[in-house]
Amino acid sequence: MQPVSPVSATVPDADAPRGTPSSEPSLLASLLALVASAAQRGDRRLPAEREMMARLATTRITLREALVQLEAEGRVYRENRRGWFVSPPRLRYDLLACLPFHDMVQSQQRRAQTRLLVAEEIGAPLEVARHLGLASGDRLYRITRARLVDERRVLYVEHHLRPDCFPGILAFDLARESLTDLYRRHYGLRVARVSYALSTTVLPEAAARALNAVRGSPAQRITRINHDQNGRAVDCDEEYWRHDAIDLTLTAAPQGGG
């Protein structure tokens, strides 16, 4: 942060000679100041683009470029046609702790909510079938949910379960129950091994809609396959997180020749 006054008029040339390598463009700096002041006031919402534009003495396009930049950094985010907001602190997500979502969130003094979007039986899509060792088109349960942290929609998940492992699971209250808990309590199944694939992309259409996000918002994708005690893949998840919402962590012994 810079000691820049939020309402410094036009571009102050003096503060950053063009050639200076580490010089932050003053627009970004002023914008950061604005973000910081909003955050300090406890106001998550930023002013309207047109107002910021006027206040920072710049163009709409230039302003938006700067905002998109801050969005990529994970400092601000937007909700579709609603406005820009200051990103809350990231949630810590320990990949190997395998805590149910609500427990993970609450253990960090945040509030968790889940919205059930779809719970249905379908024919396995090719990709999912491959993950679970099934044939494309085999019967599968699919559960789609959106999850919130402190009232903010941050996660869109699609679960795919083998019906032979979890008969009748769709009848439970899937907006309240943790799947992991259901597995253990009602199906006597313990997850003995998990496989993850992580990559950085954008929210796909369905996820963007469920999260009130703009098509193309940066996202952290987490694909997870759960295996039971016998090494059989019993279900797989595809998670799309707003990328500024989480910090992934993990601690383990190396498995290679270490």
Place this chain on the structure above:
Amino acid sequence: MQPVSPVSATVPDADAPRGTPSSEPSLLASLLALVASAAQRGDRRLPAEREMMARLATTRITLREALVQLEAEGRVYRENRRGWFVSPPRLRYDLLACLPFHDMVQSQQRRAQTRLLVAEEIGAPLEVARHLGLASGDRLYRITRARLVDERRVLYVEHHLRPDCFPGILAFDLARESLTDLYRRHYGLRVARVSYALSTTVLPEAAARALNAVRGSPAQRITRINHDQNGRAVDCDEEYWRHDAIDLTLTAAPQGGG
């Protein structure tokens, strides 16, 4: 824009959200077609922005917005003031295999290179000191490198090592040797436990410069702390990857109550 669809067959992307009518704006679709055709010709480089602009009958700004979108998806990337390129397939990076970089890359039939940027002794920065259980300002070795896959700069790393664990390590040929190998062969040290923190951000200034990237390009940040057989933190890395360059994977037993 017109509903022109030169090679509309390219639109059905594999990661399309299920059950959603893919209502992709035609500009993105045409651009994808252009990318696909470039890729098919074996030409990684896209035409100049001004040419694409003319060819797709649109504005520079609109075109760039679409390109930035594809960049966020990991389909294209740019090199600073050089142009836009089609992203090669992602490298698979198994977090727990702990393979040296060159081995990992070569095992996937790709070519690895390393450029040593800095190797020096410094006072520990606060953050690093905390990771290694040192006091801020304690002596540390810092090694900074840029790493390439198939001639493309994809990774910027800063290593911080405890000098008491690795006396004289700066004298080795750090552009060629794997640190993990050096630890084992010359210092009899085996990494017994690793801790990772992963997050999605943008390339910081130094990384952007080292990777010929634009300030603000999306990045996957990987912080890694290595512990020896006695549980002591011996070094830590901070890696910044071009976000489209890798797929992270890992397989392990859950550590919680499972």
Place this chain on the structure above:
DNA sequence: TCTGTCGTCTGGTCTAGATCAGCTGCCGAC
């Protein structure tokens, strides 16, 4: 042969608007 300069090409940054479309709150009709 080497080196430094310079022109050209490319993206980077910016100005100044217009129009489209979803979200929200207000208010009237029922």
Place this chain on the structure above:
DNA sequence: GTCGGCAGCTGATCTAGACCAGACGACAGA
């Protein structure tokens, strides 16, 4: 009290340029 409609607000998308700065190659001079 509820519901629907409408108006005003907000971001989303787009047009049509301008100038700046780094990358790169060609060429001339040492």
